Amino acid sequence: MSNSIKEKAAQIAEPIITDMDFELVDVEYKKEGKSWFLRFFIDGPNGVDIEDCGRVSEQLSDKLDEEDPIKGAYYLEVSSPGAERPLKTEKDIQRSIGKFVYVTTYEPIDGEKAFEGKLVNFDGATLTIEGKVKQKAVTYQVPYEKVAKARLAIQF
Incomplete structure (x- = not known):
């Protein structure tokens, strides 16, 4: 189930993130304690900072609310993949x-x-x-x- 949510979330997010001149590195959808988290990891040619993550988060939040791929409450997070970024492709x-x-x-x-x-x-x-x-x-x-x-x- 969580794989299809990740795929759907990535499909929704990819054009938004690309239009903002960033790259979608990874998507996570997982339960931690009693809460669900949908995390997007983004990167850019010059890295990303907290303001970049905030701008992307606002855009994603609106689109995810509109498309509603997740039936239930979750926390949306957008962050950098960090210095030890995974190389997935x-x-x-x-x-x-x-x-x-x-x-x-x-x-x-x-x-x-x-x-x-x-x-x-x-x-x-x-x-x-x-x-x-x-x-x-x-x-x-x-x-x-x-x-x-x-x-x-x-x-x-």
Whole structure:
């Protein structure tokens, strides 16, 4: 049930968010305690701030009230995906070339299931990540079909 609500909410939100020059990164619809939350995570070329989230929230609230995809009370939240933004699509990964990433896989590749480093290439089939193991430079070739999760990472 919550998947169809997420999909419907995303369909309603996408054109509004795009028209405001932002990108819809993710949608969550989940129960926390006794309350339901519908969360939209947005990003923009220069990131997003609290004012951006407020403007998007106002627009979404009006449209969601009009379309009424959720039969019941819920809290609407709009926020940034944060510094460790999830990379959910091929487009997200393509845009993240040159950035520091953390990737986990469904099955081990050369005995490893977690890879961290600079994403240097993505050809649609393989992610090339340059990392370090004990101060030694290593290059990982991670097949896209084996990626369980990918996100931006903070480099220390």
